[in-house]
Amino acid sequence: MTDLATPDDLILLNPGPACTSPGVRQALLRGDLCHREPEFAALLARLRTSITRCLGVPDTHETVLITGSGTAAMETAVIGSVRAGRKLLVVNNGVYGARLLAMAEAHGIETVVVQAPWTTPVDPVAIADRLRSDGRIDAVACVHHETTTGMLNPIAEIGAIVRDHEAVFLVDAISSTAIESPDLADVGADIICGTANKGLHGIPGVSFLLLSTAKGVDRVAAVPRRSVYLDPAAQLAAQRAGDIPFTPAVQTCYALDEAITEYETAGGYPARVRLYRERAAVVRAGFARLGLPVLIEEPYRANSVTALELPTGVTYPALHDELKRRGYVIYAGQGRLSRTHFRIATMGEIPLPRLVELEGALEESIRHLAKTRGE
Secondary structure (H helix, E strand, O other): OOOOOOHHHOEEOOOOOOEOOHHHHHHOOOOOOOOOOHHHHHHHHHHHHHHHHHOOOOOOEEEEEEEOOHHHHHHHHHHOOOOOOOEEEEEEOOHHHHHHHHHHHHOOOEEEEEEOOOOOOOOHHHHHHHHHHOOOEEEEEEEOEEOOOOEEOOHHHHHHHHOOOOOEEEEEOOOOOOOOOOOHHHHOOOEEEEEOOHHHOOOOOEEEEEEEOOOHHHHHHHOOOOOOOOOHHHHHHHHHOOOOOOOOOHHHHHHHHHHHHHHHHOOHHHHHHHHHHHHHHHHHHHHHHHOOOEOOOHHHEOOOEEEEEOOOOOOHHHHHHHHHHOOEEOEEOOHHHOOOEEEEEOOEOOOHHHHHHHHHHHHHHHHHHHHHOOO
16 A cells, blocks of 8 residues: 555645644644633634634634534534525535535525536526525525535625625635635625634644624524534524533644644735645646646636546556555545546645655656556
8 A cells, every 4th residue: 555654754635634734733732621611711712813813804703613524614504594494595516515405405404506517616697596586595505615626616706696685695615714715804705614624724623613793693693403513503602601512622722723823923814825826836737747637727726626637547546556655645536526537635734845746756656557557
């Protein structure tokens, strides 16, 4: 499988969990702490403030921390966005849009689907048409960055449409937080899902919602209680009081605290977006030289994930194992793309020289696989 001695030698090129800094990993060792103590209340308050600040929405949104992966934030948002007897409009043009839809259906929430191909951003006009024709639509849910393919949906345009309606706008920004434009302040979303890992470079296990004070806070208070653990209204009420309903991932919160400090010290959102654009330019230039076609057209590509066509005769498992021997972990295509494509993500703490060297590692791996086939 691999000649590597330790996982520390590996560069993770999967779209989460992402590589982390030594300082973030060291923060896990700050010590054990009961979450009912004032020290944790202070940490909780600091995180709730710093998350909105570092993501550019300190005056318009409020943070709700959730112990769980980004999927926990997605489900909390879905069940907290739609009032009784109303509908959720879901944009479905990838695996994660389909996941939002599945969550709504699992909780008995009636849905309306705006479908688009996996390689095409949704047309905002289709959403406007549905909102005009169906007065029972109470929320619009859209994934910003579909890591299925590395494609961006036009959330700013959708936000401008939803703003004129009673419906709230729910954005899954889990793999775009701190990585992609536009700035969240310009989107006008009412419920935003994010996570500690990925763009913020924290440790997996803590996610969050950003609730707008204009619509989001009131909406989660108005929906029926659909879950005990993932009830956003109960979480918000407790966290406003400096408490948390259930046992949190204390050490992961320590790591997120450190990750945000490092993020802001390095220049915050503008610097992080520039970093990811620079990384994308480096690796995609290498992909072009190797003749590896990119699935998504240039204007719609995310900064952090690239879906690539597998070379002729090369399977994903074989390419994965060859690259892992050379120090890189790549990711499979999803769904119907699993046999034809693979994905490379440039999330987390990755030294630029290792990304420059990726082209050579890919070339060696492909050449080795061709040789073993006798070509």
